[in-house]
Amino acid sequence: MxxxxxxxxxxxxxxxxxxxxxxxxxxxxxxxxxxxxxxxxxxxxxxxxxxxxxxxxxxxxxxxxxxxxxxxxxxxxxxxxxxxxxxxxxxxxxHPALHPAAPAGPAPGRIEVLFVCTGNSARSPLAEALLDHHSAGRVAATSAGTRPQDELHPDAVRALREGFGIDVSGRRPRGLDALADRRFDVVVTLCDKAREICPSFPGQRRTIHWSVRDPAAPGTPEGGDGAFHRAAADIDTRVRHLLPVLAATGPTATGPSEDPR
CATH class of the missing domain: 1.10.10.10 (Winged helix-like DNA-binding domain superfamily/Winged helix DNA-binding domain)
Structure with missing residues (x-):
């Protein structure tokens, strides 16, 4: 068949x-x-x-x-x-992750992934940390914001520590401008606003969008740190299923990026 x-x-x-x-x-x-x-x-x-x-x-x-x-x-x-x-x-x-023999992820140092949201204080740092965690160093994960905040949201830091044993308390948000000369194989936007203004990067092969609600936004269901735990769990599922996609994407190429928007 x-x-x-x-x-x-x-x-x-x-x-x-x-x-x-x-x-x-x-x-x-x-x-x-x-x-x-x-x-x-x-x-x-x-x-x-x-x-x-x-x-x-x-x-x-x-x-x-x-x-x-x-x-x-x-x-x-x-x-x-x-x-x-x-x-x-x-x-x-x-989806490649649904194949029983799906590879755990790409070879070390081959794939550069950038996660982008607006403030780089919650969603994109969550994704960066979780991809680092699940890939065990096989993927170079980075995150940035279109309008970066001064510091990571404390509830995001707490959600990673309590839910996954990951400590990101020493990290600080960064802006996209600081990455203008970087090459990325895959760019993942986690914010609907960021999706519309996120630039392309040299060598970019794939663009992915995850529409994840800002856990710090007013009126977010469950509110407070519950919203951050919920967002972390959602992003964790997406990241785990991203690994086989990255394995199939391959190293940086010089051709045009794939944008399934």
Missing amino acids: SPTGRGGLPPFVRLAAHPLRWRLLTELAASDRRVRELAARTGEPQNLVSYHLRLLRDGGLVRSARSSLDGRDTYYRLDLDRCADGLRDTGAAL
């Missing part, structure tokens, strides 16, 4: 997404069955069930074999290995 089918849709999705075919798959996951049994269990006409069984068989998800008792009868069975392959390929087609 190839990773993608017509129009880029993974074959497993194309086959299994149909309501009747999904019902047939679930029935066959429990037991091998004959057509008339499947028709009775689904409440659908036998000719319609046979049609969809043929599609599933042609797609490799279902097999058939003659009954050893009555050679005129046929039993259908689910090919669990092919289903597992299809689910794996479907996950990988959606």
Whole structure:
């Protein structure tokens, strides 16, 4: 089963997404069955069930074999290995981190990642610290702000220390101007405002945007340090799933950056 089918849709999705075919798959996951049994269990006409069984068989998800008792009868069975392959390929087609064999991250020193928000006091420092933490030095992470604050927000510092055992108390916000001559492979904006004004950098291959609400903004749900813990957890999930993307991005290139906006 190839990773993608017509129009880029993974074959497993194309086959299994149909309501009747999904019902047939679930029935066959429990037991091998004959057509008339499947028709009775689904409440659908036998000719319609046979049609969809043929599609599933042609797609490799279902097999058939003659009954050893009555050679005129046929039993259908689910090919669990092919289903597992299809689910794996479907996950990988959606996001590389969903592949069971997804690499943990790129080789040391190969990937330069910049995280950008407005003040560089909470969201982007959180992302920088968490990528450093999860990549174990395999990625060079940096953060900056379009309008940097004077210091990191104390609740952001606390969220990293309490939630992940990471100490960033000695760090200070920096502005994008200080990085004008730096090369970055991947630039990630975490602020909707920053996304609109963030410049491109030499060698940039990929631009990503994470729309993360400012935990310090008035009216933020949960308020106070609860909002910072929530933001840190959200960013942590995104960072962990970013690692396989970075592994696939490769080292700095001189071509135009990819911007999926």
